[in-house]
Amino acid sequence: MRKVYLDHAATTPLHTEVFAAMKPYFTEHYGNPSSVYAIGREARKAVDEAREKVAAALGAEPQEIIFTSGATESNNLAIRGTARALQHKGKHIITCAVEHHAVLDTCLALQKEGFEVTVLPVDEYGLVSVKDLETALREQTILVTIMMANNEVGTVMPTAEIGRLCQERGIVFHTDAVQAIGKLPVDVNELHVDLLSLSAHKFYGPKGIGALYVRKGTRLSSYHFGGAQERKIRPGTENVPGIVGLGKAIELATSQMEEKNKRIKALRDKLKDGVLAIPHTRLNGHPERRLPGNLNVSILYVEGESLILSLDLKGIAVSSGSACTSGSLDPSHVLLAMGLDHQTAHGSLRFTLGDDNTEEEIDYVLEVLPEIVARLRSMSPVYEGNK
Numbered sequence: 001m002r003k004v005y006l007d008h009a010a011t012t013p014l015h016t017e018v019f020a021a022m023k024p025y026f027t028e029h030y031g032n033p034s035s036v037y038a039i040g041r042e043a044r045k046a047v048d049e050a051r052e053k054v055a056a057a058l059g060a061e062p063q064e065i066i067f068t069s070g071a072t073e074s075n076n077l078a079i080r081g082t083a084r085a086l087q088h089k090g091k092h093i094i095t096c097a098v099e100h101h102a103v104l105d106t107c108l109a110l111q112k113e114g115f116e117v118t119v120l121p122v123d124e125y126g127l128v129s130v131k132d133l134e135t136a137l138r139e140q141t142i143l144v145t146i147m148m149a150n151n152e153v154g155t156v157m158p159t160a161e162i163g164r165l166c167q168e169r170g171i172v173f174h175t176d177a178v179q180a181i182g183k184l185p186v187d188v189n190e191l192h193v194d195l196l197s198l199s200a201h202k203f204y205g206p207k208g209i210g211a212l213y214v215r216k217g218t219r220l221s222s223y224h225f226g227g228a229q230e231r232k233i234r235p236g237t238e239n240v241p242g243i244v245g246l247g248k249a250i251e252l253a254t255s256q257m258e259e260k261n262k263r264i265k266a267l268r269d270k271l272k273d274g275v276l277a278i279p280h281t282r283l284n285g286h287p288e289r290r291l292p293g294n295l296n297v298s299i300l301y302v303e304g305e306s307l308i309l310s311l312d313l314k315g316i317a318v319s320s321g322s323a324c325t326s327g328s329l330d331p332s333h334v335l336l337a338m339g340l341d342h343q344t345a346h347g348s349l350r351f352t353l354g355d356d357n358t359e360e361e362i363d364y365v366l367e368v369l370p371e372i373v374a375r376l377r378s379m380s381p382v383y384e385g386n387k
């Protein structure tokens, strides 16, 4: 059966060059980077080189990069670490309604511990307003955490403007840049960010490795204790093959980024035009300010889950706007925050294209999807054509 993978926002395949770079660090160069003899020094050198690559990709200094197990940990560390370090100054944190749960739930956990959290609304396109943020800022605000680009609808936030505002007010600004790496220019100085999270498997690197950028001078408390690794902020023996893989992946993802994204965007637009030609469909997210590979649509009178299963039978992998990862079929909090009703949110599909997708694959999706939608609608008691 054909296999068409269109869920690159969930994860990406490991790039062959990344795999090749990692391999020796499982078998040959297996030393502990903290050991002083040669094989340990080799591992240390590899970790140092990877740190330089990550820093270079972000316009940062190598000592500002902390390796973690992925963006979930980076987001937790950034938010909890700032809250703990700055609680003497104030206990107010600002985030927004369409953040990933790794940010939202961390903020809500802090709320239970006595912090005050403002969750900014978004507009119909999933955009946060800088004016709303400015109004929400208080004397006691210690942290603003707002993502660079949304993982579900692909909307790109006004990150540099938010960063500038926070910088003027002396407030720490964290951004979850997971979906932006390799798709948008990410320079920590141009964006005025103090903390930035990323995860390697979203840009053709390995799973279980990520990083947190921590601007020099930013106060951050650790909640892990043990060794002196990662400046004691994230102690524990380094995941050397993973770190090497992250370094290689970010280097590849940020090289020839514009050409790659131009090609992906053209395919995405073809898919968009074809899908929106199906009656009773709508685009979710911003028409222009969106990630090049993201297409999120609502297909009315069908359940997103039924669509996913039918597409899966045809070898096509996409995801829906239901929070199926949490084991519930509740509609996505992102789509609801954008004002979609439950039914429209339930019928949503997310296609996220990547480097290897071809025009032929898009043609195949556009061939099978209308048939699937027509079949599911023919069984729907709510579809107006059946009334």
Ligand SMILES: Cc1ncc(COP(=O)(O)O)c(C=O)c1O
Residues within 6 Å of the ligand: 009, 010, 069, 070, 071, 072, 073, 100, 102, 147, 150, 151, 176, 178, 179, 199, 201, 208, 210
């Ligand atoms: C925006 C965003 N933040 C955080 C994460 C969590 O990343 P990880 O699962 O690699 O920790 C994801 C993954 O889906 C994401 O899309």
